[in-house]
Amino acid sequence: MKLVSTLTLLSATALIVCAQEKPQTTDKKPAVETKTDKVVKTEDEWRKMLTPEQYRVTRTAGTERPFGEAYEEFNKQGEGTYFCVCCGAELFTSKEKFHSGCGWPSFYDTSKAKGVLEKKDSSHGMVRIETVCKRCDAHLGHVFEGEGYATPTNRRFCINAAALKFVAGNEKKPELKDLDKAKAEAAEARKKEEAASK
Ligand SMILES: [Zn+2]
16 A cells, blocks of 8 residues: 555655646747757858858758869868867868868768768769768768778768868867757747737
């Protein structure tokens, strides 16, 4: 009998906790999906943050011209880490970098942070695997398999240099400021909304 009442108490407590944690419903879509910690911004916000080329590549699934300036820079870079130019998420490191000769930055794998998402892409009359940033959906490039490169994975992540922010090994990694900022902005907007509805 004692056990039963304890259990009843427990489930009652659980119910209260659930009820308390239930988010307030608002008609307006929040700026940030808190569940997945995704960075969601409007096209205008991205445009303000990025150069026209970075915007075209990452937000409109563009492709930079091969052997361009950003690629030349990429080739000169030594040991370090490659982050998403939009949100600062870790994507690749120089350890997975290899020279494929295709004119775009090539990696045989993503970094251990696993910040890259692979998606089927049927655009331009081809079936390819598109790679995007897991955190902010930035278009990075594509991944190709079985091309015969002498790498541990036989995969080639063909990435636009414009989508990457390089940080040399001895330099400080960028903070994921944009997510915090977006969260703070969303909280601020919710506060204002609540105040307005009172
Ligand atoms: Zn990103």
